[in-house]
Amino acid sequence: MRICLISNLYPPNVLGGAEVSVKKVSEELAKRGHEVIVITTPFGENNVETINGVKIYQVKPLNLYEIYHHPNQSMFIKPLWHIIDLWNPFNEKNIRKILKSENPDIVHVHNFKGLSLSSFAPAKSLGIPLVFTAHDYSLICMRANLLNSSGEICKNPSSLCKIYNQIQKYLVKNKVDLLISPSEFVINKLKSEGLFKDVKSKKIPLGIDFKSKEKIEKDYSLINILYVGNLGEHKGVHFLLKAFKNINNRNIRLDIVGKGLYREKLELMSENDNRIKFYDFLEGEELIKMYRNANLTVVPSIWYDNSPMVIYESFSCRTPVIGSRIGGIPELIEDGFNGFLFEAGNVNELQQLLENLIDSPEILKKLEQGTYETVQKYTIDKHIKRLEKEYQKLVK
Structure with missing residues (x-):
């Protein structure tokens, strides 16, 4: 054709x-x-x-x-x-x-x-x-x-x-x-x-261009949380930052990848917390490496997000996703199988989910298997x- x-x-x-x-x-x-x-x-x-x-x-x-x-x-x-x-x-x-x-x-x-x-x-x-x-x-x-x-x-x-x-x-x-x-x-x-x-x-x-069947070995001594996407207010990254900063744990890290008009405000919010690091727009192998090294990806959107490619990409690297219960996100994330859902904009609920998973590597391992099974469909x-x-x- x-x-x-x-x-x-x-x-x-x-x-x-x-x-x-x-x-x-x-x-x-x-x-x-x-x-x-x-x-x-x-x-x-x-x-x-x-x-x-x-x-x-x-x-x-x-x-x-x-x-x-x-x-x-x-x-x-x-x-x-x-x-x-x-x-x-x-x-x-x-x-x-x-x-x-x-x-x-x-x-x-x-x-x-x-x-x-x-x-x-x-x-x-x-x-x-x-x-x-x-x-x-x-x-x-x-x-x-x-x-x-x-x-x-x-x-x-x-x-x-x-x-x-x-x-x-x-x-x-x-x-x-x-x-x-x-x-x-x-x-x-x-x-x-x-x-x-x-x-x-x-x-x-x-x-998603998913070919690898190899098991990706994750490290749980330092729980790496990842955000990838536009840094606009509608993406809800400020709620993720608030939830993360409320967690009193030194063995966690938050990587924020992307660009957008809200970046400067987000960087100000994260001041004095050396557990948080910002990256510019990444693609290809650089981005895949971020997903592979992460234990969790968070999609905290406050708009009716359609079907974020971030979720597909994360699943392809056996990384579970915590996402807002809004728009098309619940059509991809199954609670307790490949990730968890929370009420959009609810900092306390997001914080509690993060704390539970940070303290439970065995749950993360179970979710990783769920992501592998899920991505076969996509x-x-x-x-x-x-x-x-x-x-x-x-x-x-």
Whole structure:
């Protein structure tokens, strides 16, 4: 098949797990003999180049700035950027031109902010089946995370947000043939807001490149706790720091890996505690080494997290996960089998869980076996086969 994936970002431009997943899926599809095209925003000097068998078009959007620079922009500029990004005819023209030239059998849209909702239109008008993977809540929230300005779950959107979301619903209506998401929670949330009610949906968990069957030997003399991900307030790292600092034990360590606007505040919170260490964004073998050395990974999100790749990665290194009982996280973590769940934002509950596991290496060893059994369900091979099956249905 000739498959075109549309993603607002593509490595090395990374703001979250979605673009990393898109790269891995693109390259795996290419390895299986498919002709794969990716349309994304600029990350290099060439407008078109082939990397690891994937032909990549870099389309420069006509807007105030590119999506990769969005987190660092002023709160006064962002609303105007979002309005322009609702429907960008310049991007639509470029994408239509590429699709006409490449003539793919299927178009698969991932995160679209920065390429605008106009990126959905060309496939429909050219009669090409369109798949959309929802990695977040961009279609029902300008912030994409369903949090208000106070960092809490938004239960009463402003009038401006309601109007913006209604426009988005109108622009995406009748454009999508198949809705995919790694979690049932996200699918249900979008449909409860009136989106994709008559569109077929399919939960397809993310895929991890898991090959090793060797038993990873852990050290329990120093319990190593790990956080990996964006350092934004919605990720709840400040709750993890509070819980950790309340634990009076010198034989524990907390490694925080990632970047984000909240990092400076988090570093201030951790002052005078030499058990805590911050790392910049890591990937590849460096990141795998962090997971392998860890005894526990913590995912303390306070937003409706979809299906964090961090959990899959941690499981692949036989490292149990403590995660918030929110969004799609409970679909991956089974209490007492491969980790534990706690109420999002509940510092006391998180602290108690950490203390119990720090004092109980035998429980950690049991959880490690659970992670190994769990990750067998989420291999990249199974993910690709599920995708191919859905593509073939649409193409036929």
